[in-house]
Amino acid sequence: MLLKSIPGTIFRMSIKALLLAPLILLYSASHARELTDMSLEISSSKTGNEAKQEAFDQATEEATRRLTEELLGPERTTKVWPSLRSRILKNSSRYVQFIKGSQLSEAAGQTKIQVQMRISTDNLETLLREMGTLGSGTIRLLPLVSISEPRGTRYVWWADAVAEKGAEKNETFAQEAFKKFFASLSAKFKGKTVYILDPTNTSFRMGIPAAYRSEGLRREDQILLAQYLKADVVLSGKVEILKGDGGAAKINYDLQMWQSKAGRGLSESQRSEPAASDQPKALLTALDQANDRVLAEFSGKLQEAIMAGSLNLNVIRIAVDGGLPYKNQLEFKKQLETLREIKILRERLFEPTRVTFEAETNTSGTELAKTVQKTKFPQYKVDVEGAQDNSLVLSVKALTPSSAQ
Numbered sequence: 186m187l188l189k190s191i192p193g194t195i196f197r198m199s200i201k202a203l204l205l206a207p208l209i210l211l212y213s214a215s216h217a218r219e220l221t222d223m224s225l226e227i228s229s230s231k232t233g234n235e236a237k238q239e240a241f242d243q244a245t246e247e248a249t250r251r252l253t254e255e256l257l258g259p260e261r262t263t264k265v266w267p268s269l270r271s272r273i274l275k276n277s278s279r280y281v282q283f284i285k286g287s288q289l290s291e292a293a294g295q296t297k298i299q300v301q302m303r304i305s306t307d308n309l310e311t312l313l314r315e316m317g318t319l320g321s322g323t324i325r326l327l328p329l330v331s332i333s334e335p336r337g338t339r340y341v342w343w344a345d346a347v348a349e350k351g352a353e354k355n356e357t358f359a360q361e362a363f364k365k366f367f368a369s370l371s372a373k374f375k376g377k378t379v380y381i382l383d384p385t386n387t388s389f390r391m392g393i394p395a396a397y398r399s400e401g402l403r404r405e406d407q408i409l410l411a412q413y414l415k416a417d418v419v420l421s422g423k424v425e426i427l428k429g430d431g432g433a434a435k436i437n438y439d440l441q442m443w444q445s446k447a448g449r450g451l452s453e454s455q456r457s458e459p460a461a462s463d464q465p466k467a468l469l470t471a472l473d474q475a476n477d478r479v480l481a482e483f484s485g486k487l488q489e490a491i492m493a494g495s496l497n498l499n500v501i502r503i504a505v506d507g508g509l510p511y512k513n514q515l516e517f518k519k520q521l522e523t524l525r526e527i528k529i530l531r532e533r534l535f536e537p538t539r540v541t542f543e544a545e546t547n548t549s550g551t552e553l554a555k556t557v558q559k560t561k562f563p564q565y566k567v568d569v570e571g572a573q574d575n576s577l578v579l580s581v582k583a584l585t586p587s588s589a590q
Contacts, residue, residue, distance in 0.1 A: 220305055225248065326374065508539075
């Protein structure tokens, strides 16, 4: 009965995904990060055009190094830069959108020039991926976190995108608090093969489809939005700043981190942090400290999941038909768990002639079915009755049924 409901769910999600398809082209343009502007003062021992060219080369290298550190982290950049430097600078025209130098000036025997640059971080990231430096192992994390505070302002970045469009809008305290939260999030995950999708970027917010610009997104919608934005992991929930006693305040966190492929939970936190004062400046200071503590825990949990190979697993329902006695069910479950494709196996539903398991696996139901067909299960005859990407139906008979019921 449980498996019968799966196709309907898949159908509804497929229809929604189909309706989003026309937006893909628009998303490609609007989802890009804003271009990064830099102004660098360069000194040269040369003069004239030679000084200007040397200044452009030095500025390009310095800017590239800085942005590469933002994408890879300082430690990893230090390791790969010697082998990466010449290859990436040779392709600098792909990410340097604009470069211009000021008039030359001389001081103390040195020629000085101010170099203005505009760089596409997206294009630089693409180039790093092509070179294998920023590989498929990079985890993309989407923060779907709302912020509210005692003065009545609330900021839900994916819902407020339309209100911000085309108009100068005064920043609320809740928005400022979200920026603090995002800065802490970026700092805690920086250099750990995790890329944080940036909602503080206007063009990113404008890229959210209208269907998802709602404050109360259901988990199903959050999963679809995360998949649309190509996020691997989602940090969702809320941060509430509340008034306390005697002018104090408290910061309540209710956050969940889960993988977007199937909504499987990775970690969660419900906690309250004190703030000595409810004044804006004091609150922002308290937020910085509290955010660091809370997000450090999430960073650690995500790294554990990555190291254990339990990230981006599929969740597959495995229905076992045959009316096995309970002892046989336990024995067969242990044998299923020995399959290398299955990371975790749990019982989910017991019926008179069927037991349904939930398996976390790095493959699909159809691929898992092939493995089952090739595997010999001692004392059991196993046939694959049906297989889909997220479900599998097995007919299992015990060759020597247990007398224990």
